[in-house]
Amino acid sequence: MATTNQNGGNRRPRGGRIRAGSSRRAQSEQTELHLLRTATWLFSERGFHGTGIRDIADAAGVAVSAMYYYASSKDELLEAVMRRTLDVLVSSGEETLRDVADPAERLAAVIASHVAFHARNPRAAKVADHEFHALTGQVRQDILQQRDAYETVWSSILSAGVHDGTFKDRGTVARLALLQMTTGVAHWYRPHGELKIPQLCERFAEMGLALMGASREGRALEACDVNLPDTQLLLRRAELTIEPREKPTGL
């Protein structure tokens, strides 16, 4: 229960490397990523306020002050996690929607993109979803604006579909319901569960279309009636460097 450091002989020697890197600069980048991944893991598990900087440093196998070389405060650590996460979420969505015109296909596409991202990066997504309340000041405004912009994409897809008769008009709550149920994937998805990511995306696209009462020429639209984006492509776009793929070694 040492307060200062509890992995005494286990720490790598001074200036030691996490992975053999060529230059010092490459090594520095590795360390920063390692710290962000560890922070993401802990934030997702215990929440931002429930995680101490010593928890992060210990789990990452570095000294507390080494963290402050990369981030000038704990809040900045959270900011980095949220910014990187939202950036990839938004850009992967935009790219996937780029050349899709039909409202039903657009809805299926944005659902699939969103679900793929949240299933592939559950911890980072959880942090972005849960820890918004821990942000303050300008950062909070920025992140909020980015999230609003993303939700506006969903809104316009829905209203376009309502306007041309593809969807039933279910009001503003439809967007909120769709976002909640797809974002929720991050909270329960397990890689070795019932469904793999491609099937999961298709299933959610199906449920989303059904929820909106999607139809063409009087016939209800199923997921198999619309072109779904290629899942491999979705997963490549959703790749997030700070998502921790395994439990921190020092935990």
Added chain:
Amino acid sequence: MATTNQNGGNRRPRGGRIRAGSSRRAQSEQTELHLLRTATWLFSERGFHGTGIRDIADAAGVAVSAMYYYASSKDELLEAVMRRTLDVLVSSGEETLRDVADPAERLAAVIASHVAFHARNPRAAKVADHEFHALTGQVRQDILQQRDAYETVWSSILSAGVHDGTFKDRGTVARLALLQMTTGVAHWYRPHGELKIPQLCERFAEMGLALMGASREGRALEACDVNLPDTQLLLRRAELTIEPREKPTGL
């Protein structure tokens, strides 16, 4: 920025009352409720770990140690909030389902009950939804079990409907999607928004039935095709004494 107490002259005199009560015992109950409501408000706003006991005491207008007269620890405060919340959520659901047999009507009923509860008690519901990770030990097990039992009710409704052909088979994920989208109501619902609670319940029942592809004799089921529980009844059952109906005065 006094550390000990920041509402100096504003506090009521020693032994003063929040509301005029008859007996001392009645007064004590009022104070306990007042503390739980204040805690619920702050937990929902800043999270459990983001809320200090001094924050709660100050917002409630009592001394820190007065809190320890009612709860022997901060964790016990959270426990009380979550237990009371889940108890009402579960029992109101059970009561509403008591004499409903048809799967489609049961789904609509449980959705309406869930949505009504989350719209009426958003802060307590948010705490129960978000702060589970802050629980430890036996309490965590208990709450988890209660939540699992509640979700099992949903599962059996869905599988009954799938079995008799009312619903399409959308696997386990359907339950998770439905629960996420309905629980999410607590995060965005505002009393003066687009919809009042009765309309909100109906809308969600509609979306839920659509999501499950509910149909009878080949015809798709709408919300108007099934009997929805009386919303006034739902709201009475969902009444939660610890839900803070207004911002704490000392905030």
Added chain:
DNA sequence: CTTAGTCTATCGATCGTTTGGACAAATAAC
């Protein structure tokens, strides 16, 4: 030799919790 990167050690502030009464309402004694 310079400096990027990491260390140990420590800071003041705040954390959850405890102590030892103060005081009023309820009860008992007269």
Added chain:
DNA sequence: GTTATTTGTCCAAACGATCGATAGACTAAG
């Protein structure tokens, strides 16, 4: 009906532990 005693409720002050953050020494790569 007044006074004394007990009980229930709450407070101010302080405790040790832990919090986020910093200072300054040291190492090794460039």
